Amino acid sequence: MRYKYCPECGTKLIPKHAGDDGAVPYCERCKEFRFDTFHSCVIVLTYNEFDEIILCRQGYLSDRYTSVTSGYISPGENAEQCALREVREELGIDLESLEYAGTYWFGKKDMLMHGFIGFAHKQDLVLSEEIDSAEWVPAAKAPETMYPDGPGNALHELYRLYLNKKLTE
Ligand SMILES: [Zn+2]
Incomplete structure (x- = not known):
């Protein structure tokens, strides 16, 4: 699953820099990264x-x-x-x-x-x-x-x- 919206609150995710991983989808409301899952x-x-x-x-x-x-x-x-x-x-x-x-x-x-x-x-x-x-x-x-x-x-x-x-x- 490659998230566009936060799976917890539905907010549209924005790319945010996460160390070595580079830009990762981020929820500004939950203050959490939403990494791809599989x-x-x-x-x-x-x-x-x-x-x-x-x-x-x-x-x-x-x-x-x-x-x-x-x-x-x-x-x-x-x-x-x-x-x-x-x-x-x-x-x-x-x-x-x-x-x-x-x-x-x-x-x-x-x-x-x-x-x-x-x-x-x-x-x-x-x-x-x-x-x-x-x-x-x-x-x-x-x-x-x-x-x-x-x-x-x-x-x-x-x-x-x-x-x-x-x-x-
Ligand atoms: Zn959220």
Whole structure:
């Protein structure tokens, strides 16, 4: 969110110098700077002992298996807790390990994505209503249905990290 008006009192903001940050929108009534804000989210690539990863299909987006678990971090929660919670909620799985895999800026939606690679032994999935279907897919075949690679596509970055990880194991 890039503020033009104060989110507390509605006053039109004016640019004011804020140290190293330069000109920042400022509310003269609240005497507060209103820095740009953005969403923090997680994206989790889950794999198993058979070199399979979980791909999800969300019918309103596509009829193909395009994506992996993702979700908004709730206030009071850290990124790791969010990653474990989202995988549990969406797929019915408790990850056995979770590895931080960097951050990715998703400019289209002003989101900072925190990437994770999670491991769980192969098991049946218990899907939430948000997910129309999800499947364990051989990792080598996953790019056939994933959203195409491109700038800002965190899933492909995670996928490459996963492949490198398997090569060095
Ligand atoms: Zn204000």
